Amino acid sequence: MNRRVMVVAWVMVVLLVGPLPAVAAEDEQDFLGIITGDVKSTAHQIGMDLKALVKRNNIHLAVFNSSGSVENIYAVYQRPGNHLGLVQSDVLAFVAKVKTDPRLNLIADKIKWVSPLYDQEIHILGTGKIRSFSDLHDKRVAIGHEESGTYLTSRLLFEISGVLPRQMVAIGNAQALAALKADSIDAMVTVDGFPVERFALDVSPADGLHLVPITHDGIRTFYPASRIPAGTYPWQAADVDTVSVKTVLVAYDFRNHHCNTIGKMARLMAEDLDWLRFNGHPKWKSVDLDEPVKGWEQYKCVKNYTPPPIEPETEPSHARKPNPVADAIEAVFRP
Numbered sequence: 327m328n329r330r331v332m333v334v335a336w337v338m339v340v341l342l343v344g345p346l347p348a349v350a351a352e353d354e355q356d357f358l359g360i361i362t363g364d365v366k367s368t369a370h371q372i373g374m375d376l377k378a379l380v381k382r383n384n385i386h387l388a389v390f391n392s393s394g395s396v397e398n399i400y401a402v403y404q405r406p407g408n409h410l411g412l413v414q415s416d417v418l419a420f421v422a423k424v425k426t427d428p429r430l431n432l433i434a435d436k437i438k439w440v441s442p443l444y445d446q447e448i449h450i451l452g453t454g455k456i457r458s459f460s461d462l463h464d465k466r467v468a469i470g471h472e473e474s475g476t477y478l479t480s481r482l483l484f485e486i487s488g489v490l491p492r493q494m495v496a497i498g499n500a501q502a503l504a505a506l507k508a509d510s511i512d513a514m515v516t517v518d519g520f521p522v523e524r525f526a527l528d529v530s531p532a533d534g535l536h537l538v539p540i541t542h543d544g545i546r547t548f549y550p551a552s553r554i555p556a557g558t559y560p561w562q563a564a565d566v567d568t569v570s571v572k573t574v575l576v577a578y579d580f581r582n583h584h585c586n587t588i589g590k591m592a593r594l595m596a597e598d599l600d601w602l603r604f605n606g607h608p609k610w611k612s613v614d615l616d617e618p619v620k621g622w623e624q625y626k627c628v629k630n631y632t633p634p635p636i637e638p639e640t641e642p643s644h645a646r647k648p649n650p651v652a653d654a655i656e657a658v659f660r661p
Contacts, residue, residue: 589631
């Protein structure tokens with residue numbers, strides 16, 4: 327068998343059984359992490375939407391679950407790999423206003439906002455005997471895990487209104503819904519942007535539960551009025567008036583390479599907001615990235631981000647440069 331036949335036979339074998347392992351040349355990929363909420367929260371879905379967006383632009387975004395905003399702001403401050411987080415604006419306000427705690431002062435100094443995002447409506451899911459917010463007086467109410475934004479919001483709602491539940495149970499959403507169905511509690515509070523997956527999938531008309539309106543004047547002094555439209559959930563027949571809180575994307579005040587990557591991600595969000603609105607959670611449709619975040623400083627790496635210049639395309643040279651592979655092919659098939 328001559329050399330040409332041997333080489334051709336080897337090439338045919340490779341074509342039939344597949345190529346030998348090789349390292350593909352790729353652009354260097356940037357890595358970030360974002361901490362969101364529980365797996366059935368709107369926050370988690372927002373994180374997954376951002377992951378899909380930036381993946382198309384060579385950024386790998388790891389999405390981490392959490393108990394909620396209180397965990398998130400501290401994780402961004404001190405937990406490696408949690409570069410970004412979704413935090414309720416009332417949690418941010420609390421951290422900024424408690425000047426007597428030096429730990430909170432450090433957090434307030436190092437956490438910066440990247441962009442405002444969507445509104446989270448306050449959902450109060452209750453049994454038939456709970457018809458108004460005032461009916462929660464002397465009742466058993468689940469108010470979220472201690473590290474959730476729901477926990478802080480619930481405590482503030484009861485403090486503002488003067489409504490005093492008999493028992494405030496600090497448990498997460500999954501456990502609270504199970505307890506509500508078992509009649510172990512009378513209501514549960516969840517702060518999340520509608521539609522909330524857990525309420526859409528895990529609640530049915532047979533459960534006999536409904537959303538309780540929040541129309542208390544004192545509460546509406548601190549939290550803006552909102553409405554959960556009829557049909558948001560399969561078991562919800564009428565509009566429900568409530569209040570809401572803003573979700574803010576925050577970051578640690580990095581001065582290293584993460585600075586440029588977060589700036590790039592913020593630019594992608596702004597440029598591809600229509601893509602997020604079409605492909606992501608319905609909450610993207612109401613996002614206004616130009617809305618101010620009061621009391622906090624925007625991340626300078628977002629404000630000052632400048633995309634790298636686009637190098638002009640050049641016509642490839644037709645003069646053949648030395649290439650041993652091309653030379654070997656030429657040698658094998660030379661007459």
